[in-house]
Amino acid sequence: MNAKQALSPSAELSDASALEALSQGHIGALGVLYDRYQGAVSSFVRRATNDASDVEDVVHATFMTAAKAASNFDGRQSCRPWLVGIAARLVHRRKRGLSRWARALHELTVREGDRYTDPHRELAARDEVQRLSDALARLTESKRVVLLLAESEGLPSEEIAEILGIPVGTVWTRLHHARRDLRRMLEREVPR
Amino acid sequence: MSAKPCARLWQIEAARDDRLTGKDLASALRHRETCAECTAEAARVSELATGIAQLPAEPLDAITARRVRQRLLTAFNASVLDPAPARAFPRFAGLLACALVGALGVICFWVGRARAPAAPPTSPSPAVEIQASSGARFSDRVEPRLERVEFDDGSAALTVHPHTGRRVLIELPDGEIEDLGTIFQLRVEDGRTQQISVTDGRIAVRLREQPPFSLGAGETWQREAPRLPAVVATSPAITSSATPSRVVQSAHVATHERAHPLSALPSPALPIEARHEGPSADNTNAEDDAYLGIIDSLRGGRGAEARARAKDYLLRFPNGFRRVEVLNIATRGADAGSN
Numbered sequence: 001m002n003a004k005q006a007l008s009p010s011a012e013l014s015d016a017s018a019l020e021a022l023s024q025g026h027i028g029a030l031g032v033l034y035d036r037y038q039g040a041v042s043s044f045v046r047r048a049t050n051d052a053s054d055v056e057d058v059v060h061a062t063f064m065t066a067a068k069a070a071s072n073f074d075g076r077q078s079c080r081p082w083l084v085g086i087a088a089r090l091v092h093r094r095k096r097g098l099s100r101w102a103r104a105l106h107e108l109t110v111r112e113g114d115r116y117t118d119p120h121r122e123l124a125a126r127d128e129v130q131r132l133s134d135a136l137a138r139l140t141e142s143k144r145v146v147l148l149l150a151e152s153e154g155l156p157s158e159e160i161a162e163i164l165g166i167p168v169g170t171v172w173t174r175l176h177h178a179r180r181d182l183r184r185m186l187e188r189e190v191p192r
Numbered sequence: 193m194s195a196k197p198c199a200r201l202w203q204i205e206a207a208r209d210d211r212l213t214g215k216d217l218a219s220a221l222r223h224r225e226t227c228a229e230c231t232a233e234a235a236r237v238s239e240l241a242t243g244i245a246q247l248p249a250e251p252l253d254a255i256t257a258r259r260v261r262q263r264l265l266t267a268f269n270a271s272v273l274d275p276a277p278a279r280a281f282p283r284f285a286g287l288l289a290c291a292l293v294g295a296l297g298v299i300c301f302w303v304g305r306a307r308a309p310a311a312p313p314t315s316p317s318p319a320v321e322i323q324a325s326s327g328a329r330f331s332d333r334v335e336p337r338l339e340r341v342e343f344d345d346g347s348a349a350l351t352v353h354p355h356t357g358r359r360v361l362i363e364l365p366d367g368e369i370e371d372l373g374t375i376f377q378l379r380v381e382d383g384r385t386q387q388i389s390v391t392d393g394r395i396a397v398r399l400r401e402q403p404p405f406s407l408g409a410g411e412t413w414q415r416e417a418p419r420l421p422a423v424v425a426t427s428p429a430i431t432s433s434a435t436p437s438r439v440v441q442s443a444h445v446a447t448h449e450r451a452h453p454l455s456a457l458p459s460p461a462l463p464i465e466a467r468h469e470g471p472s473a474d475n476t477n478a479e480d481d482a483y484l485g486i487i488d489s490l491r492g493g494r495g496a497e498a499r500a501r502a503k504d505y506l507l508r509f510p511n512g513f514r515r516v517e518v519l520n521i522a523t524r525g526a527d528a529g530s531n
Contacts, residue, residue: 025272027265034261042257043249055252056260063264068271132243150209151241157210169371172209173394176408179205179240 015079023070030067037083038063044084044153048091048145050137062087084153085163088145092164135185143178146171198229202406204237211396216404319360320371324348347379352393367399376407384516387414479505483514486521499524 013021013032021029038059045058065086066079073082136144149160150171157175161168203220206212212220224230252260318334320341328346332339341350341362352360352371362369365383369376374393379386385399389412397413398404407413482505489498502522506515 027269027272030268031261031265034264038257038260039251042251046251047247047249056256059252060260060264060267064267064271067268129243129247133247136244136247147244151244152247154245172206172211175209176205176394179237182240183236 015077016073016075019066019070019073019079022067030063033066033079033083034063037080040080041083041087044148045087045091047136047152048088048141048148050141050144058087058090061090065090081153081155081159084149085155085159088149088163089165091141091145131186132182135182138185139178139181143174143181146174147178147182150175198227199403199405200227201230201233203404204230204233206396206406208237208241319353320362321351321353322348323350343378343380345380345382347377347387349375349377351375364399367397367402370396370398383513385415387412389413479509479512479514482508483512483518486518490521 013029015033015036018029018032022033041062042055042059045055045062046052049055049058062083066083069086073079076082136147139147146160146164149155149163150157155163157168157171161171164171200220200223203212203216204224207217207220207224224234251257318332319339320332322330322332322341324330325347328348329344330346330348331342333342337359339360341360343362343364345365350362350371352374360371362371362378364378364380364385366385369378369388371393374395375391376393376395377387377389377391379388388395388397388407390407390409392409394406394408396404396406405413482501486498486501486505489495489501499522502518505512505518506522509515512518
């Protein structure tokens with residue numbers, strides 16, 4: 001299928017064709033891909049960063065990076081893992097900025113305050129999903145990103161290692177520690 | 193009192209994370225079918241994964257999504273229509289940087305060549321840092337895809353630095369350790385691994401006569417020491433200078449001055465026929481046969497015969513490869529007899 005022809009009329013354009021068109025500068029292809037995957041990418045970024053204020057910027061940067069690197073797409077059925085991989089890399093890089101420290105400190109203060117002052121939050125935390133969500137949020141970002149890529153996005157360890165630029169052994173170690181920490185946190189919070 | 197956890201419990205996660213392949217994976221899956229503990233662990237890991245996958249994460253609300261879309265398309269449009277101002281400087285800077293790096297490289301090459309004409313060929317830098325005790329015997333070979341440390345004897349503390357795309361394998365006389373990014377201590381004596389302590393990270397250990405297992409931070413594995421005094425009682429030819437408690441209690445990185453656990457085995461006071469059969473290659477089959485005979489007797493429930501064969505083995509092969517196990521069998525027999 002010719003990407004240029006298929007662009008305007010339908011949303012049935014395959015991911016590979018859309019990226020091919022995007023690599024040739026077709027702005028419509030970027031719109032198609034954004035509409036298709038912004039939900040998945042923003043959900044991943046929100047969970048991975050644990051910081052709602054950054055989601056917009058990271059989603060924007062993800063699709064811009066994808067547009068620039070469109071010609072590198074390997075042509076697989078869905079470009080979701082590829083996009084999520086780009087987002088994960090950006091999340092990984094973003095935490096290196098020194099400004100993150102100040103913001104993280106601010107977030108921590110606000111959250112701790114919320115935890116002890118808002119009774120609704122206390123009630124909601126008893127819900128099982130909420131407990132898991134809270135526990136996940138308390139993992140370190142490096143562990144959380146790896147765990148989400150593996151369990152939520154279903155990516156194999158080798159691919160995660162490639163995405164994050166770390167040895168596959170480190171991926172295995174982080175996965176193991178993330179599961180262990182998560183289980184400990186959940187076990188500790190079981191209502192008795 | 194809590195039961196000892198299944199030694200293959202770690203394989204549940206390993207199988208899930210593609211750490212196991214081929215025969216190892218098939219074996220782990222077969223084991224899982226029969227082990228209640230592993231089945232429960234698999235269910236827990238799977239339940240956790242399902243929970244994570246099903247966690248609701250709010251995507252951007254419609255208005256925000258629309259705003260981000262608009263911003264994205266505008267930015268992309270700008271980059272397509274007017275790429276020159278954004279790219280001109282980086283491209284120029286890139287070329288300049290390449291030229292500078294190239295020039296610097298050439299200068300360093302010539303200076304280095306002039307100063308050190310006999311420089312060895314470059315090879316990947318080792319990921320493993322080894323602090324070995326005096327007398328330890330080991331070698332470290334670094335290849336692009338694999339770093340192999342052959343550790344023959346002695347004790348050492350090993351620190352493995354991050355190693356992208358390279359496996360790190362520590363080969364022991366009786367097995368191997370695969371490192372997963374870690375700091376650990378190791379002690380090997382007389383061709384057998386005696387102790388492994390992990391300070392940080394996790395390692396996978398595969399030893400002969402042991403099911404594979406992994407050790408995490410703060411965990412220590414130690415080989416069971418033989419009970420020596422009973423052998424002294426059963427065989428007058430065997431004299432001991434080391435007490436069993438010293439052997440068993442030797443923890444952490446040992447020094448070479450320590451009493452050797454096998455120093456109690458016979459050597460000078462042996463009968464003449466015992467000295468004929470040293471640990472040479474010619475005796476390997478005979479030694480194996482003798483050992484298998486002992487095992488056969490044990491499995492057949494013929495304890496007295498096994499003990500007799502064990503004593504015979506120790507006399508025939510004082511430096512035999514299986515002497516520690518055989519010593520244990522003979523000792524157990526002595527204990528049983530004394531009871």
